[in-house]
Amino acid sequence: MRERTGYRLNRHLMRGVWLAVFMGMLFAVSANADTYSPLQRNDPRVFRLIRQYYAAIYEHNSDLLSDIVSPWDSGVEANIYDSQNTDEFLNLTVYSYDGPVRGSYVVYVYYESTISGRGDLLPTLALMYLKTDLTGKLVVASDWNSDETISEYVQSTLEWEDAAQLIADVNAQYNYIMYGTAPQYGNQPDTQDNSEGFSLIHRYEVFLLNGSWDDAREACLRKGGYLACIESMDEYNYILEQLERENCRSYRLYIGGFRDMNAGSYDYYWLTDDQSIAWPLNAEGSWCRDIWLEGEPTYKDDVVHAAEDVLEMFYYDDLGRWVWNDIPNDLPKYLNQGNAIGYICEYE
Numbered sequence: 315m316r317e318r319t320g321y322r323l324n325r326h327l328m329r330g331v332w333l334a335v336f337m338g339m340l341f342a343v344s345a346n347a348d349t350y351s352p353l354q355r356n357d358p359r360v361f362r363l364i365r366q367y368y369a370a371i372y373e374h375n376s377d378l379l380s381d382i383v384s385p386w387d388s389g390v391e392a393n394i395y396d397s398q399n400t401d402e403f404l405n406l407t408v409y410s411y412d413g414p415v416r417g418s419y420v421v422y423v424y425y426e427s428t429i430s431g432r433g434d435l436l437p438t439l440a441l442m443y444l445k446t447d448l449t450g451k452l453v454v455a456s457d458w459n460s461d462e463t464i465s466e467y468v469q470s471t472l473e474w475e476d477a478a479q480l481i482a483d484v485n486a487q488y489n490y491i492m493y494g495t496a497p498q499y500g501n502q503p504d505t506q507d508n509s510e511g512f513s514l515i516h517r518y519e520v521f522l523l524n525g526s527w528d529d530a531r532e533a534c535l536r537k538g539g540y541l542a543c544i545e546s547m548d549e550y551n552y553i554l555e556q557l558e559r560e561n562c563r564s565y566r567l568y569i570g571g572f573r574d575m576n577a578g579s580y581d582y583y584w585l586t587d588d589q590s591i592a593w594p595l596n597a598e599g600s601w602c603r604d605i606w607l608e609g610e611p612t613y614k615d616d617v618v619h620a621a622e623d624v625l626e627m628f629y630y631d632d633l634g635r636w637v638w639n640d641i642p643n644d645l646p647k648y649l650n651q652g653n654a655i656g657y658i659c660e661y662e
Contacts, residue, residue, distance in 0.1 A: 351412040353409050355408070356407060360419055363382060367379070405426045405601050407545065408422075408424075409422040409477075413443065414464055418446065420468050421443070422441060426546065434491050439484050441468070443468055516662050518553055518556055518658055519658070520656055523568075524655060526643050541570030544569065547601060565655070566641075566645065567657055567658050568624065569658055570584050572624045595625070611639070615648065622641050623642075625639070626638070626640075627639070
């Protein structure tokens with residue numbers, strides 16, 4: 315099943331970014347904070363609740379929604395269901411700050427959806443507030459805008475540096491897809507480090523290596539990065555543009571996908587994934603499923619009798635496009651000497 319997560323409620327256009335505001339509250343930002351907790355990405359506890367919440371909306375499961383949204387009544391239910399205008403919510407990523415009350419969170423939800431009349435996946439940010447109820451359970455708060463202190467705190471986060479950077483980056487994505495405006499992610503040219511930014515698209519470098527996937531992983535770590543972990547079609551297209559500029563079609567390139575053979579797993583994940591909550595890269599309906607070479611992954615090479623447990627990408631001339639493929643960890647051992655093997659490092 316294709317993962318469908320997310321929602322759109324009453325919305326307003328904020329510099330090109332659709333910012334969905336829970337329970338329809340439209341507000342101006344005036345507060346600021348001198349100190350705040352770092353913006354966390356896919357905190358497991360927060361991510362599980364958000365994913366559960368969006369899945370319940372997609373399935374119109376009011377019983378589940380009533381259990382995870384508080385307070386809950388027919389008005390809240392109607393507001394949720396009546397405000398849907400798209401049937402896809404993909405590539406879910408959750409960013410969160412600690413809230414003003416112990417056990418609470420201010421949450422920015424990133425997702426992509428197809429808009430009627432367009433085939434592109436457009437990015438959205440949704441703002442939510444989570445709280446811990448009297449039983450100790452984390453729930454989605456439907457009434458946060460009625461508490462002045464909490465409301466001001468939530469609003470103030472929009473001006474905090476990393477949240478503002480996230481909004482700017484999503485805005486750049488949106489303008490690039492809608493209008494063809496070149497994205498400037500965190501004011502980041504191709505050759506400049508952007509470690510202080512909060513970009514959804516990072517910096518990438520291609521290197522040649524006559525070695526294994528493990529060797530490439532260690533090399534990236536030594537350089538201060540990691541094997542590329544691609545989390546959206548927009549990021550993938552960005553990388554493809556760089557590979558074309560750098561004439562990399564003759565390379566077989568390691569990227570950061572793998573499966574845990576020791577655990578008997580046939581699911582591929584990124585090195586950066588929390589596998590308890592992540593969607594497998596080879597799952598039917600995943601955002602990247604059509605990128606794989608047809609029939610892949612196969613998990614083994616019957617010709618050389620080797621197990622395949624890591625991921626590469628290469629340009630397949632017969633299809634006229636780049637594809638993903640699972641391969642043995644030590645690829646040079648099984649290839650002709652004429653093949654150029656490399657890897658893609660990603661830097662935040």
